Amino acid sequence: MQTIDNFNFSGQKVFIRVDFNVPLDEKFNITDDTRIRAAIPTLKKILSDGGCAIIGSHLGRPTGVSEKYSLKHILSRITELLGVHVDFANDCLGREAIEKSAALKPGQALLLENLRFYAAEEGKPRGLADDASEDVIAAAKKAEKANQKEMAKQLASYATVYVNDAFGTAHRAHASTAIIADYFDSDHKLFGYLMQNEIDAVEKVLKNTVRPFTAIMGGSKVSSKIDIIENLLTKVDNLIITGGMTYTFTKALGGNIGNSICEDDKLELALTLMEKANESNVNIVLAVDAKAADSFSNDAKTKIVPVDAIPDHWQGLDIGPDTEKEFAKVIENSKTILWNGPTGVFEFENFTHGSRAVGEAIVRATKKGAFSLVGGGDSVACVNKFGIADQMSYVSTGGGALLEFIEGKVLPGIKAIRGY
Numbered sequence: 001m002q003t004i005d006n007f008n009f010s011g012q013k014v015f016i017r018v019d020f021n022v023p024l025d026e027k028f029n030i031t032d033d034t035r036i037r038a039a040i041p042t043l044k045k046i047l048s049d050g051g052c053a054i055i056g057s058h059l060g061r062p063t064g065v066s067e068k069y070s071l072k073h074i075l076s077r078i079t080e081l082l083g084v085h086v087d088f089a090n091d092c093l094g095r096e097a098i099e100k101s102a103a104l105k106p107g108q109a110l111l112l113e114n115l116r117f118y119a120a121e122e123g124k125p126r127g128l129a130d131d132a133s134e135d136v137i138a139a140a141k142k143a144e145k146a147n148q149k150e151m152a153k154q155l156a157s158y159a160t161v162y163v164n165d166a167f168g169t170a171h172r173a174h175a176s177t178a179i180i181a182d183y184f185d186s187d188h189k190l191f192g193y194l195m196q197n198e199i200d201a202v203e204k205v206l207k208n209t210v211r212p213f214t215a216i217m218g219g220s221k222v223s224s225k226i227d228i229i230e231n232l233l234t235k236v237d238n239l240i241i242t243g244g245m246t247y248t249f250t251k252a253l254g255g256n257i258g259n260s261i262c263e264d265d266k267l268e269l270a271l272t273l274m275e276k277a278n279e280s281n282v283n284i285v286l287a288v289d290a291k292a293a294d295s296f297s298n299d300a301k302t303k304i305v306p307v308d309a310i311p312d313h314w315q316g317l318d319i320g321p322d323t324e325k326e327f328a329k330v331i332e333n334s335k336t337i338l339w340n341g342p343t344g345v346f347e348f349e350n351f352t353h354g355s356r357a358v359g360e361a362i363v364r365a366t367k368k369g370a371f372s373l374v375g376g377g378d379s380v381a382c383v384n385k386f387g388i389a390d391q392m393s394y395v396s397t398g399g400g401a402l403l404e405f406i407e408g409k410v411l412p413g414i415k416a417i418r419g420y
Ligand code: AMP
Pocket: 218, 219, 220, 221, 224, 243, 244, 245, 261, 316, 317, 318, 340, 341, 342, 343, 344, 345, 346, 347, 378
């Protein structure tokens, strides 16, 4: 397999799939350009080698052509960050895209309009009537899959090399993220730096693990983390279960959780997970105390209580100080750390303490040589909020893609290039 470091792009036309799905305000100003910045090293490498870059991305979830989701809004920021003028094609498939990509010279770059303006990118029919029959739905799905192939083939025809640097969409088998790779031989398709770094970080944690390995799983619901927890039970030494999930486990163990968030239909599951952990010699670490609040509000009255003795009408919105110490001890004795999900409602300033304590314990462990991977929306928001992102070994840019990768799934965007 080719690697970006060893590949010489001189004279090549490169179709590069990036994830420039950045948040915009109502005036189309970019409010966070992290995703653009993340792809700049790969773009620079292509251009400085003397290749030209045809850049494809999606933005948002359009259901057709729409001003709101036009990539032209972000063109000037890309030009600014890349330090090279980037041209724009008003459509990713029309004549302008074909002509402009054909005319590109070494060192030049072209941004195509939002790939998702076409349903074929996702390969799923749009706008079907609610009462469409099964036959109609099946025919529409088949037609859209055929369109998807055509779209992939056309995008591929612009280029001699395919580079995928869009980790954020690696879990999607879309025209530009996976199907397109079929039109390039193995010497002419490769991962960009971002994609390679993401893969390396996850595989360092899950495959080449240095022990002890501790995963910290937070967030609100067991149901959304169940597949990850099950996969991690075969891999970790310690599993810290925190955030809103705490209370489903605590209730399952017979504790009083007051009004705390709880999935009553997952109590059995919580017990089963604990049994499985026991069988696999995984040390499950749960909170011992909670910062309870008398309402779901930043200004609520609070008190520290044992996690299994939360008074009626009170709810646990963060971990308590004893739990912080317990978690920190486990984290600081670890050599590999994965953090996904806050310990509490970190959006409320008064309930950030636990998440901050976990973040700081990870910083200390990382300083002592542990490898720490942080990923999945909210924990990334936490490390950014606490100003400690640069003290983690790796902060993933992937949300859903990272979670599916950790679940042990094969991601179509990765498989399309390396075969697994
Ligand atoms: P997730 O998206 O599943 O990772 O969950 C993140 C969300 O869980 C954040 O918005 C937190 O506010 C929320 N959360 C964490 N702990 C609690 C809690 N104790 N009660 C309610 N929500 C929580």
